[in-house]
Amino acid sequence: MGQATAAAAGASRLLIKKRGTQVKKKGFPKERIIVGKTPTVGVFVCSCGVNISGTVDVDKVVEYAAQLPDVAYVENNLFSCSVDAQESIIQKIIDFKLNRVVIAACTPRTHERMFQETLRNARLNGFMVEMANIRNQNSWVHQKDGISATRKAKDQVRMAVAKVAHNYPLRQDRIHVVKKTLIVGGGVVGMVSALTLAGLGIESILVEQSEILGGNTLKLETCFKGQRVAPMLEDLIKRVNKDKRIRVLTQANLVYVAGSVGNFQGHLQVRSKEAFIEFGAAIMATGAKEAIPSEYLYGKLSNVMTQLSFDENVLYKNEKTNTIKCVAFIQCVGSREPERPYCSRICCIHSVRAAITLKKANSKIKVYILYRDMRTYGEWEEHYKTARDLGVVFIRYTVDHKPKVTEIAGQLTVKIKDPLLDIEVKIKPDYLILSSGVVANDNKKLADNFKFTTNEDGFFTGAHPKLKPVDLSIAGLFLAGICNYPKPLDESIEQAKAAAHRVFILLSQNEIKSEAIKAFITDQCDGCALCIDVCPFHALSIQMPDKTKSENRVRVLIDPALCQGCGICAATCHKDGIMVHGFTKPQLMAQVRAAINGMEESC
Amino acid sequence: MSRFEPVIIGFLCNWCSYTGADLAGVARLQYPPNLRPIRVMCSGMVSPDLVMEAFLKGADGVMVMGCHPGECHYLEGNTKAAARARVITLVLDDIGINPDRFRLNWISSAEASVFAELVTEFTIRIQKLGPQQTRPQNSDTEPKHEMQNPKSGEKQRDLKNNVT
Numbered sequence: 121m122g123q124a125t126a127a128a129a130g131a132s133r134l135l136i137k138k139r140g141t142q143v144k145k146k147g148f149p150k151e152r153i154i155v156g157k158t159p160t161v162g163v164f165v166c167s168c169g170v171n172i173s174g175t176v177d178v179d180k181v182v183e184y185a186a187q188l189p190d191v192a193y194v195e196n197n198l199f200s201c202s203v204d205a206q207e208s209i210i211q212k213i214i215d216f217k218l219n220r221v222v223i224a225a226c227t228p229r230t231h232e233r234m235f236q237e238t239l240r241n242a243r244l245n246g247f248m249v250e251m252a253n254i255r256n257q258n259s260w261v262h263q264k265d266g267i268s269a270t271r272k273a274k275d276q277v278r279m280a281v282a283k284v285a286h287n288y289p290l291r292q293d294r295i296h297v298v299k300k301t302l303i304v305g306g307g308v309v310g311m312v313s314a315l316t317l318a319g320l321g322i323e324s325i326l327v328e329q330s331e332i333l334g335g336n337t338l339k340l341e342t343c344f345k346g347q348r349v350a351p352m353l354e355d356l357i358k359r360v361n362k363d364k365r366i367r368v369l370t371q372a373n374l375v376y377v378a379g380s381v382g383n384f385q386g387h388l389q390v391r392s393k394e395a396f397i398e399f400g401a402a403i404m405a406t407g408a409k410e411a412i413p414s415e416y417l418y419g420k421l422s423n424v425m426t427q428l429s430f431d432e433n434v435l436y437k438n439e440k441t442n443t444i445k446c447v448a449f450i451q452c453v454g455s456r457e458p459e460r461p462y463c464s465r466i467c468c469i470h471s472v473r474a475a476i477t478l479k480k481a482n483s484k485i486k487v488y489i490l491y492r493d494m495r496t497y498g499e500w501e502e503h504y505k506t507a508r509d510l511g512v513v514f515i516r517y518t519v520d521h522k523p524k525v526t527e528i529a530g531q532l533t534v535k536i537k538d539p540l541l542d543i544e545v546k547i548k549p550d551y552l553i554l555s556s557g558v559v560a561n562d563n564k565k566l567a568d569n570f571k572f573t574t575n576e577d578g579f580f581t582g583a584h585p586k587l588k589p590v591d592l593s594i595a596g597l598f599l600a601g602i603c604n605y606p607k608p609l610d611e612s613i614e615q616a617k618a619a620a621h622r623v624f625i626l627l628s629q630n631e632i633k634s635e636a637i638k639a640f641i642t643d644q645c646d647g648c649a650l651c652i653d654v655c656p657f658h659a660l661s662i663q664m665p666d667k668t669k670s671e672n673r674v675r676v677l678i679d680p681a682l683c684q685g686c687g688i689c690a691a692t693c694h695k696d697g698i699m700v701h702g703f704t705k706p707q708l709m710a711q712v713r714a715a716i717n718g719m720e721e722s723c
Numbered sequence: 724m725s726r727f728e729p730v731i732i733g734f735l736c737n738w739c740s741y742t743g744a745d746l747a748g749v750a751r752l753q754y755p756p757n758l759r760p761i762r763v764m765c766s767g768m769v770s771p772d773l774v775m776e777a778f779l780k781g782a783d784g785v786m787v788m789g790c791h792p793g794e795c796h797y798l799e800g801n802t803k804a805a806a807r808a809r810v811i812t813l814v815l816d817d818i819g820i821n822p823d824r825f826r827l828n829w830i831s832s833a834e835a836s837v838f839a840e841l842v843t844e845f846t847i848r849i850q851k852l853g854p855q856q857t858r859p860q861n862s863d864t865e866p867k868h869e870m871q872n873p874k875s876g877e878k879q880r881d882l883k884n885n886v887t
């Protein structure tokens with residue numbers, strides 16, 4: 121998904137001149153007022169070709185639906201989603217003065233929006249429709265039992281009719297979109313995001329907390345493919361600084377954020393000055409850092425080093441590599457252990473590549489890599505093969521039998537039991553490199569500011585690992601790079617482009633509609649405040665009674681910009697004082713009751 | 724009807740389990756036809772009242788399905804659901820309904836086969852347990868619960884008239 125989105129960013133860049141030239145704006149007729157009218161429900165049962173009718177007896181479902189309470193009209197469509205059927209549905213809504221509709225067809229996850237538009241075209245509020253999922257969750261999964269499937273379809277229709285009777289019109293507010301992006305973090309990912317957006321005509325503010333752009337990449341000599349990193353980085357920095365659509369702020373920190381998707385406001389501290397910014401979307405590109413080891417005499421001896429400091433101080437210095445005799449790497453230092461259970465993915469490849477570089481600089485150097493599992497995944501397996509061919513020695517160890525490192529008179533000794541030879545091997549390296557892995561930056565404040573959470577290890581996670589990998593769980597916020605999880609440069613860059621494209625889609629609109637599925641307070645709320653603590657988005661607060669208006673009730677207030685409509689509050693409140701539109705207690709209760717009642721009749 | 728066909732209510736969260744169930748359809752995985760799915764936004768939206776109502780009205784089993792821990796679309800709805808599940812189990816035991824008739828499961832949007840397996844397994848379990856006694860005898864749960872109905876009926880009317 122991430123890769124596909126990154127590719128879409130590339131394609132969009134090429135099409136940018138033509139973008140928007142073929143757009144026709146859709147309008148809807150004025151909504152009919154239905155408040156106070158008794159429910160008149162139209163049921164449209166889809167055959168989906170033979171997808172549904174091949175298993176479910178659609179005629180029986182139609183017949184059954186016709187006698188349900190509130191149902192005024194029923195028809196069967198070959199494909200309810202076809203243009204013909206849409207027109208027929210609109211006409212029937214008008215002819216039979218239907219004020220609610222049930223579509224018994226496929227899944228609301230793919231088709232609800234479309235049917236909402238159908239209703240709007242028939243002057244009904246889009247939220248007066250419910251779908252009964254009689255395909256994905258019925259005909260397709262009960263193919264051998266038509267009788268039961270038909271019975272279930274009747275039940276599903278009855279449940280949907282019962283729910284829709286409780287539906288009421290919902291409004292979606294229009295939000296004016298600020299066409300500017302905030303990018304937090306000026307590493308490669310932040311820069312590539314900004315440049316991708318600039319290419320698509322979107323402005324951004326690139327906020328970097330340190331004095332310089334570049335992040336971890338400043339410390340890398342080559343990428344895994346072997347190209348030198350410095351020229352690429354210099355070019356990126358130059359382009360970012362030159363582009364008029366990118367405002368670069370170094371030594372800058374975000375101190376405060378308000379607002380929501382399409383319209384955020386923020387305060388920045390830039391050196392000693394404060395700045396106020398507005399933006400419609402934001403990308404988190406705050407990166408991560410190399411872990412500091414706590415084992416193997418690290419910090420006590422200067423020749424026990426981390427990967428990055430070995431690269432910087434030894435590996436690429438000929439005067440050093442010419443005189444070295446022996447080097448040892450220990451992998452998984454502090455990683456894949458209870459305190460830090462994950463794998464950092466880059467360390468194995470990084471060490472193997474360093475070993476190759478050493479061997480190529482001076483083939484006489486003895487190189488040992490002590491590892492638990494060699495994870496040179498995908499195409500990087502090639503590096504592992506090359507290293508072996510060059511004579512790098514790989515010795516495996518287990519977490520219960522870690523290598524032992526000692527020092528006598530400045531001489532390091534590493535003892536490890538070779539499991540293949542079943543003997544203890546002694547290595548006397550000039551340098552010991554600890555592959556300590558990647559740990560998250562402390563960005564709790566940033567996460568708190570935007571009200572998203574980090575995972576247990578402090579990394580940011582996508583709203584959905586597969587379907588929405590670069591979206592954060594808060595609308596309008598995206599992520600890319602190693603603030604998400606450790607990954608090599610090329611994968612980071614891909615994610616940067618993907619995040620930029622997600623922002624581009626959002627900010628290409630002048631206006632967006634707010635979600636309608638949000639919490640609301642009912643008359644039953646007595647201000648007990650039980651719901652406030654459980655809200656993961658801090659959308660609820662308490663309002664003290666206004667004595668001047670002789671009020672005596674404490675009230676719970678909802679910030680609609682923060683509410684995501686999860687309903688944790690609603691399920692916590694046993695007084696029905698707070699509910700979520702579209703999933704109110706009466707709606708869900710009606711479904712539950714309908715699922716059970718009439719079970720016998722529908723057999 | 725000769726075979727016992729239990730009524731099982733399933734609350735499926737929109738983001739993971741409902742999507743997983745849809746995918747089971749796409750993959751044509753076959754499972755017993757007894758589950759009556761109700762889509763909710765999050766497993767954390769499922770009030771214990773809904774589960775209890777299902778049992779008191781005579782459901783033979785209830786499943787609540789959400790995203791895996793750490794993957795809830797709303798960050799922590801599923802942890803709330805897990806906490807409530809423990810309470811629901813206790814209450815069911817208290818009022819004489821076998822807590823095995825209730826189940827909370829995590830299903831990701833990709834785990835179509837897990838969904839089909841869990842529904843199959845649960846249906847077999849409920850078939851073995853037999854029909855649930857709708858109205859627990861000598862229990863005051865039912866009248867109390869009936870008393871709530873007129874109230875929620877009022878609210879339903881309020882809501883219908885509520886122009887938002």
Ligand SMILES: Cc1cc2nc3c(=O)[nH]c(=O)nc-3n(C[C@H](O)[C@H](O)[C@H](O)COP(=O)(O)OP(=O)(O)OC[C@H]3O[C@@H](n4cnc5c(N)ncnc54)[C@H](O)[C@@H]3O)c2cc1C
Binds near residue numbers: 343557
């Ligand atoms: C030890 C190690 C070895 C690696 N080896 C390789 C390798 O050999 N090959 C390879 O391809 N990749 C390697 N990588 C991975 C590579 O470095 C990353 O993929 C890449 O740097 C990701 O860039 P980024 O922009 O996401 O993060 P970073 O490079 O970490 O940049 C993040 C930037 O955000 C800034 N920042 C952080 N928090 C804030 C804040 N709150 N406000 C403002 N600014 C903030 C930081 O100062 C930094 O400049 C390695 C990484 C590590 C840690």
Ligand code: FES
Binds near residue numbers: 738764765795
């Ligand atoms: S959204 Fe699936 S459990 Fe919360």
